[in-house]
Amino acid sequence: xxxxxxxxxxxxxxxxxxxxxxxxxxxxxxxxxxxxxxxxxxxxxxxxxxxxxxxxxxxxxxxxxxxxxxxxxxxxxxxxxxxxxxxxxxxxxxxxxxxxxxxxxxxxxxxxxxxxxxxxxxxxxxxxxxxxxxxxxxxxxxxxxxxxxxxxxxxxxxxxxxxxxxxxxxxxxxxxxxxxxxxxxxxxxxxxxxxxxxxxxxxxxxxxxxxxxxxxxxxxxxxxxxxxxxxxxxxxxxxxxxxxxxxxxxxxxxxxxxxxxxxxxxxxxxx
Numbered sequence: 001x002x003x004x005x006x007x008x009x010x011x012x013x014x015x016x017x018x019x020x021x022x023x024x025x026x027x028x029x030x031x032x033x034x035x036x037x038x039x040x041x042x043x044x045x046x047x048x049x050x051x052x053x054x055x056x057x058x059x060x061x062x063x064x065x066x067x068x069x070x071x072x073x074x075x076x077x078x079x080x081x082x083x084x085x086x087x088x089x090x091x092x093x094x095x096x097x098x099x100x101x102x103x104x105x106x107x108x109x110x111x112x113x114x115x116x117x118x119x120x121x122x123x124x125x126x127x128x129x130x131x132x133x134x135x136x137x138x139x140x141x142x143x144x145x146x147x148x149x150x151x152x153x154x155x156x157x158x159x160x161x162x163x164x165x166x167x168x169x170x171x172x173x174x175x176x177x178x179x180x181x182x183x184x185x186x187x188x189x190x191x192x193x194x195x196x197x198x199x200x201x202x203x204x205x206x207x208x209x210x211x212x213x214x215x216x217x218x219x220x221x222x223x224x225x226x227x228x229x230x231x232x233x234x235x236x237x238x239x240x241x242x243x244x245x246x247x248x249x250x251x252x253x254x255x256x257x258x259x260x261x262x263x264x265x266x267x268x269x270x271x
Contacts, residue, residue, distance in 0.1 A: 034251060041244035048241050059241040069246060072230030076210050079141075079226065083148045084156075084206040090149075091156035091201055092194075095164045096186075110161075114154045121151065125218040132219065144219045144226075148209040155208050156201030163197025164190070203257045210250065 036050045041059055043052030063069055094113055101109050116124060128147050129138065137143035167190055175185040191198075216226045225233065227246065235243055 037244050037247045038251065040241055041248040043241050043244075045241070047239060048244050059245040062240070062242045063245045063249075066234075066242065068225065069227070069230050069234065069242070072225045072227040073246070073249070075224060076227040079145055079148050080206045080209040082145060083152050083209040084202040087149050087152050087156045087205040088160070088198055088202045091153060091160045091205075092198065094157055095161040098161055099164055113157045113161075116151055117154045121214045124151070125215045128215070129218050139220070139222050141221045141224065144216065144221060144224075147215040147219045148212055151212055151215055152205035152208045155204035159201035159204060160194060160197045163194040163200075167193050199260075203260070207254055207257065210253065 039050045039052050040048045042055050043049060044054030044056040098106065098109050132138045132143040171189050175189050211228060213228045216229055220229060231243055231246055
């Protein structure tokens with residue numbers, strides 16, 4: 001009695017090992033700068049270096065004692081929070097409108113909603129600067145806020161529209177057949193299902209707003225700086241680990257955002 005031939009699988013193990021090595025290398029490439037900055041922020045030395053020379057919290061204390069950096073942090077937090085809320089609301093309405101539009105017009109609508117991602121940020125900033133001066137909002141906090149909302153909108157829109165496409169049309173039809181009006185269907189059926197997309201859209205908008213540099217540089221109000229601008233001014237004259245401490249705080253904010261998504265909706269549902 002002859003046994004059935006066993007398929008050759010010897011070639012799969014080296015291939016899987018190769019992919020594993022590539023993935024590990026990519027993770028190291030992505031995480032190495034973060035580890036370096038975080039480590040440098042705790043150094044007891046006088047310069048940004050890794051590995052740190054001893055451990056100390058002195059640079060966090062210096063960051064908190066620098067009024068220009070603290071003011072920049074609070075301005076970035078305030079503008080980022082407003083951007084997240086306003087952008088999420090507008091992106092939700094735009095995603096609903098985009099779902100209702102079909103055909104070639106729908107494709108052009110989708111392109112228009114993501115246009116700020118396709119146009120170089122510098123060109124958008126220059127054009128927005130001239131426009132804001134025309135309407136009397138040049139070099140104001142409101143003008144800067146408008147710029148951050150404009151540049152963060154596509155991130156929220158893409159996330160929310162992707163979540164909205166996962167909602168079966170049959171659910172809306174079933175809700176209408178049970179006597180629910182449009183608002184009730186949206187509030188009780190659609191909104192709970194797209195909540196992960198809303199959360200991710202808001203987080204993306206906040207993180208993008210917090211890190212915007214070019215728009216902030218051209219639109220910043222007189223006497224005001226966001227944290228990236230304040231850090232750039234700081235590094236122009238000083239190369240202390242205070243900048244690493246500020247960057248570490250930004251990383252912590254991003255981690256808090258991810259943890260918040262996990263708490264509210266769960267990362268599995270968000271992605």
